[in-house]
Amino acid sequence: MSGARSSRKGGRGEPELVEVLRRHGFRAWRSSRMYQRGDVAPDVSSPELPLHVEVKRVEALRIGAALDQARGKVPVVAWRSNRRPWVAILPLDELLELLRPNM
Secondary structure (H helix, E strand, O other): OOHHHHHHHHHHHHHHHHHHHHHOOOOOEEOOOEOHHHOEOOOEEOOOOOEEEEEEOOOOOOHHHHHHHOOOOEEEEEEOOOOOOOEEEOOHHHHHHHHOOOO
């Protein structure tokens, strides 16, 4: 897949994921590419979710490289390939912390 085609597909994935989050009751929007101080913004933001979400709408995912892009908060890669549901990928330690009951 060419870079331009991949970029267009990724650009479609972000609003698609925003719509999924909104259907589930979360406020969500596409983030601007840069925060103040040069910090990299997540692809999708939601104040109710303590996540740095990187969106990948590709057939073949390079998981390590995708997770490297998710910095800050809890790093999550939201991934969907054609004719498949969205999948969330995050480090196991982070998942276990999210699942831990408040003690």
